[in-house]
Amino acid sequence: MTGPMTDPPASPMTGPPAVRPAGAPSRPPGAIRVVLADDAVLIREAIAGLLRRNDFEVVAQVGDPTSLVDAVATARPDLAVVDIRMPPDHRTEGLDAAVALRRDHPQVGVLLLSQYLESHHLPALFGGSARGVGYLLKERVTGPAGFVEALRRVAAGGCALDPDVVALMLRNRRRTDPLATLSEREHEVLALMAEGRSNRAISERMFITHKTVEAHVRSIFTRLDLPPEPDNHRRVLAVLTYLRAQW
């Protein structure tokens, strides 16, 4: 299990944010443009406030999947943050919308927020690509810095997986498959890799040298019989594919 995400303090919370129309002129230069989709207004507003303080531009806030798809098509944001449960049935409408967005707007990063500590939605969400996609537990928004960092990563085309979900997947796999041959350290590295972190981030996180991390990664690939790839996304994809292969 990973520790709490600690990051440098963000700017303090300001007053209630207004929904800005798409393509509004007064956006900060270089700001990440976000569409927020959640039918729980309270939490949506809180997230919007958090994002604005961190120099994101919230271009639209919506409460249902149809409005989400419309907003993304109109505003062409860098990122869509989507709650998995939305009207009409409050089941997995958000997931379906996210899958549709990834298919129709591959340049838009999609981060799915979920109430459930479950991994079975991942294959559908990721599909064949780990580019610009993330799955986080909803409560992760309360660790503001880690959350904001994950958003930035996804918006930039990277990926983000909730550490608890990764841990669950690893724990499930550890007993029955080749992952059992990994050492404790390698497990930690694999978990951080699965979250979408770079080797450098891992080395900082684990207080080990960059070279050691690279050695661990190579070892993991060898033991899992995966071809080593320098690219971050392909590593995650490889891990994911492997993790989900037997399901």
Added chain:
Amino acid sequence: MYVLAACGVVLGVAVLMFKLRDGTHPLATTVVGCVGGMEFVGAGVLAHYRRPANRVGSLMVAVGIGLFAEDVQLSRTGWVYSAGFLLTMASSGFAAHLVLAFPTGALASRGERALAGAAYAVVFGLPLVRTLFYAPPTRYGVRSNLLMVTDNRAWSDALQQAEEITGAAVALAVTAMLVRRWMTAGPPLRRVLAPVFVTGLVGGGVTVLDGALDLPHPVRQVFLWVYMAAFCLLPLGFLAGVLRVRLGRSAVGDLLAGLTEPRPAAELRGALARALGDPSLQVAYWRADTSEFVDADGAVVTLPGPGQARDVRLVERDGRRVAALVHDPALREDPHILAAVTAAAGLALDNQRLAAEVRAQLAEVRASRLRIVAAADTERRRLERDLHDGAQQRLVTATLTLRLLQQHLDGKIDDAAAGLLASGTAGLDAAMAELRELARGIHPAILTDAGLLPAVAELAARAPAPVDVDAAPTDLPRLDAAIEATGYFVVAEALTNAFKHAGAGRIRVTMEHRDDQLRVGIVDDGLGGANLDDGTGLRGLRDRVTALNGQLTVHSALGEGTSITAVIPAPGRR
């Protein structure tokens, strides 16, 4: 009655002696006449014995005696000889009465009574008048007509001709009456009438022809033979009737033997109809709730009233009306059988009613248990949703606010205050995690979203020890929500028991959907010794499985691990 029959036998023997002594009679007719008479007497006694209340037996004995009496005129004793003149056609009168009264023994209509009276008048009245004018040829000298008033040959001959003509008319009328009765009779009555009617018709027909035509002697002789043969067969017809009664009784026995288990309505009606020999039998079932009779299909039946072509017999049990048998009126002639069949029908119908009631109650109980399970599931889903959409959202928002405050105050407050803030947010984090697991325990959303296999796979992933889930997605289609939830809770409870109570190290879960049944099996290598009554939640599980018409079995010998299997009827969805 039996004394009368004994006298008849004595008389029969006496006239046989007369005939043999007389010597002018062919042996064959002598024997046939004697046997016919004896048959009537014997069959009459038997019929009387079987049905004392029915006059048919007595009438048959009378016919037998009448046959013998016709030969009394062969006596050489003067007064006996003279009396014999009065009885030359005695059997015909009794016979007419008998066939008209058969099988009830009573003359039902005024026409029948008049006809019987006419027959008696012809066979006893006319000979009485004729005797007054008839001088028989004195062959032996000693015999003479003591009743003769005056010897008038012309009157005597005229009267004899009148006897023959009226006799033929009466026979014709009787025949017509019988034909009409045959036409209106239902199958049960026809079965009784047939043997008697056939012989009666032959005898009657011969008499009519004999009376109406002036036939040469040989033909008359043949007619006489036919008449005698028919008369010999007639009592056998009555015997057949008696035997039929006995057959009916054994049919009731068969009926009772076949009623040991509840039968469908149509089959029961068939069995009752067979036992009664009435294919037209209708069974009308009493509906106490609407107070009307209905047929097997539930259509309302109006019972025929008095005076209609069908009879009704009510079937009652313990003073309660159960049904009504609508039957051929002829069955009244067999009151014993009708009573026995009615009793059997009461038994069977009551049985049927009870079975139907129990079935209905069972179906209602099952349906209500299913409704309870479904309602509980719905409530669980609602609760889970409320937790996520209400409490969790507020917790998340509050925690976010607190974290932002934490960042805002960072460095501006002392360590103690920062520590308090940190433990506050940590407590909220824990609360959110617990809430999430609580909601999951109440009803895992994955079950509704993705189905039984993914839900159980996640359950296995969270288990503290290895759990092998042996099921291919293709073996497990999406099923009804209540069925999937039941399968899930069986696995969840079994896993909890295995880890918590049995200290299992390894567990294997198998699931498959085959032949419209969901089979879920959980085998562990723990301590064993679990049973349905020790409060491990297995009883609740079994109740739930049973509510879906399924079966939960637990094998858990001490030291041999536990094996739990649930089989639930589950028609595939989609």
